[in-house]
Amino acid sequence: MLEVSDLRVAYGKIQVVWGVSLGIAEGETVAVIGANGAGKTTLMRTFAGLLRPSTGRILFRGREIGGMPPHEIARHGLALVPEGRELFPHMSVSENLLLGARLCPGRQRATENLEWVYELFPVLRDRRRQSASTLSGGEQQMLAIARALMASPSLLLLDEPSTGLSPLIVGSIFDVIARLRERGGTTLLVEQNVHLALAVAHRAYVLERGRVTLEGPGRELMANPLVREAYLGIAGGVPPSGAAGR
Ligand SMILES: Nc1ncnc2c1ncn2[C@@H]1O[C@H](COP(=O)(O)OP(=O)(O)O)[C@@H](O)[C@H]1O
Ligand SMILES: [Mg+2]
Structure with a gap:
């Protein structure tokens, strides 16, 4: 690889x-x-x-x-989750995730990936409408990983x-x-x-x-x-x- x-x-x-x-x-x-x-x-x-x-x-x-x-x-x-997480702080959790999916082949795949990352990190589903800046440090890290996974790297x-x-x-x-x-x-x-x-x-x-x-x-x-x-x-x-x- x-x-x-x-x-x-x-x-x-x-x-x-x-x-x-x-x-x-x-x-x-x-x-x-x-x-x-x-x-x-x-x-x-x-x-x-x-x-x-x-x-x-x-x-x-x-x-x-x-x-x-x-x-x-x-x-x-190849997807990097950087040390500083680099989220879009004023966008919601789900908007951050969908931006991660822009490299993902096809809408269907993006929907499946969204379901999958919400299953991996249930707290992100609960907070999907909140802006990323309101998340705790741990939740932000989860969001950064989830966003990277949205592209099916x-x-x-x-x-x-x-x-x-x-x-x-x-x-x-x-x-x-x-x-x-x-x-x-x-x-x-x-x-x-x-x-x-x-x-x-x-x-x-x-x-x-x-x-x-x-x-x-x-x-x-x-x-x-x-x-x-x-x-x-x-x-x-x-x-x-x-x-x-x-
Ligand atoms: N932008 C930079 N300009 C100059 N030196 C840097 C820069 N970034 C990191 N370094 C230096 O490169 C070395 C390795 O840093 P880094 O890769 O961040 O290490 P680690 O992630 O293992 O802590 C360190 O000595 C650091 O000071
Ligand atoms: Mg380092």
Whole structure:
């Protein structure tokens, strides 16, 4: 579905992605984990066409998309749910959803998708006439995901869907990610909530300062001592600094 090789991305002279290679097969849920500033959002924005790679290949369903404009990449079936959600705040929930369907082939499909996203997120049906700006943070995140799904994307990119949300809401968002996985959807998930991300992902990549340093099945990475120490806060026999009272 997506094959990325030796991708480099820079902001002006500042290079932040240093030769990343990764792949996502159809039907896979893949996570990218990494500290703040590792380059996760930069990667996602590059896949969606919002940033231009300096070198490397991004093959999406066999087609080179690196440097293509965002609307064209979206038309080929890639949907990004950005970190900042980017809803239309003064439009209602249902209007936001129908705007998401503008790439969807045919009216019938749009109606089916609307039913389906309301079933995935029942709260959005209850609030369909409310303007998006009146939703809670969690509901806005749900709306952003639902809007992306309205286009029937073949690859869904989620950039930190759990950021800033309460554990209860985070749980329901991850339930939806698991349902998409069961349904055979293809998802690339960027998360700081490493525990949940590795649990839901078939495979994951660890990104450090713009480079992939580890990759493997989610459960395998969860058992990896480096991941446990650096990302899950489980010190492998070494007491956390400060515990001894510096
Ligand atoms: N618009 C920008 N201009 C210059 N540097 C940027 C810009 N956006 C991000 N960066 C830098 O690129 C690096 C990676 O950022 P980002 O991709 O947002 O990381 P992450 O999503 O993993 O937290 C950081 O060092 C960040 O400061
Ligand atoms: Mg980010």
